[in-house]
Amino acid sequence: MGEEVSETLEYTPASLIKRRTIRPKCANKSKDKIIIGELPTRPIPKSIVEASLLAYILTAKFVDHLPLYRQIQRFKREFGWEVAQSTMCDWVDSCCQLLDPLYNTLKQKILESDYIQADESPIKVLDKDKKGSTHQGYQWVYRNPLQGLVLFNYHKGRGQHGSKEILLNYQGYLQCDGYQVYDKIGQQQGITLVGCLAHARRKFFDAKDNDSTIVNKILEQIQKIYLEEREIKKIAKEDLALKQKLREEKIAPKLEQIKTWIEAQSIKVLPKSAVGKAMSYYLNQYPKIKAITLDPRLELDNNLIENAIRPLALGRKNYLFAGSHKGAQNIAIMYSLFASCKINNVNPQEWLRDVLEKIPDYNIQKLEELLPNNWIQNHK
Known part of the structure; x- marks a missing residue:
């Protein structure tokens, strides 16, 4: 008749094991000394x-x-x-x-690569010079998408000195958001700034309540770009030349169309409104966003580095702050x-x-x- 098998799960607690290392002692009579085995x-x-x-x-x-x-x-x-x-x-x-x-x-x-993604995130730090309060430090984060490596580097501030020190001799693509410090770093010879399409999209998404008609139109166009990118990756796979060709044919024109449409619509909105600021962000960042199509290895956005930062955000909610600047590093x-x-x-x-x-x-x-x-x- 066979058998009926039911599988359930039990929990076996972990254990602490005391390890004893026993080293024999020997007397060396010829040298008149005691010899003992070395500890591992x-x-x-x-x-x-x-x-x-x-x-x-x-x-x-x-x-x-x-x-x-x-x-x-x-x-x-x-x-x-x-x-x-x-x-x-x-x-x-x-x-x-x-x-x-x-x-x-x-x-x-990471710095030997010619393609780095960069972002930064705050962290509170106890400072002996500021009794009763915490110092606002920053973890600058760099990701090498090609080798799957991530670098967190603590610095006391959010100014350009922290990132500039790390990227002093860097040569290659630097993908980042619109923070002005990156624009200053991008002036270094040999660095090509690349924008983040997700940041631009987020600006419009946050402006939905301001003008849903304009915002929905732009979000729809950006969604089409991501769908095209997904299809291109399926078709091209590891063929970088084909991927570059398809991006130039299908993605570059769509980025240009969004820019042209925004320029035409921008006269109809208040510059300081949420949607007006989102439009200005896209137009200002367009040269960097367009740079996405310069190399088939480049990602459309910085989402992968933001995923790498997420554990830091979760950790902050638990331990609240670092005990010192050394602790932050x-x-x-x-x-x-x-x-x-x-x-x-x-x-x-x-x-x-x-x-x-x-x-x-x-x-x-x-x-x-x-x-x-x-x-x-x-x-x-």
Whole structure:
């Protein structure tokens, strides 16, 4: 008669395992000294914490947005293990110091590309010079769409100095929104600014209540551009020459038509109205938006980098602020590496455990091998 199979799920709690390393002592009579076996290399020397536990703590904080004090409460509740918050903070700081050379390698690989997307997001930081208040810092974010790498770089302000310092010797396409700092950076020789169609669309979408007739017309045209792009990707696939040809034939004319139509309609609306500002934004950004069609590798918008920033926004709601400017840069290190893991479909906890075990003794000239996009190829 056969059998009936029913499958259900149970939960088995995680466990903390105490590892004991026993090293025999030997007496060397000829040299009159005692010899003892060497300890295995650990991420943090003279500490009880192993790479697997560090990977869990850091993943819980920066991927699952679980602040350290909540993790401490869970460890106490589930395992009866009490650890001081200052100790756990020291562990996080030590890991960031250990990962800093890998972070710099990541930065170098992104800047070697000729296509970068850029954006920025605020973060509150406790500042000893501003007692009773927080400092408004910024995480500047750079994404290399071609290699699937993301870089967060903390800076105390939103002025051009932070981004200009990073992009000082950069040569290539820089895709960004209409923030004026990028226009100043784009004046550097060798940089071609590329616009974001999604930002332009958002301006019109927010102006819907102001003049729905004009807005709906433009949103309809932008939607057609995205549908054309989807079809072009299906047809061309990896054929960049064909993709470029189809974009010039189908997308470039539509971008021009929107510009022409806006110019004709702009005299009918108030310049300072919501729809008037949206029109001005599109016209001002048009040279950069049109630049999307210069290279088939370029995306229509910056949505992918905004997806990379989302964990930062979720994290802010949980831990509210960074404890110091150094802490904010530590946050940048971890978000850079974990965002790169996400793009490359890498399990962040497995990746970090493996990296923390290897990196203390790893050849600094070969650190690129540990970046998530290369790590996944060696662990398939």
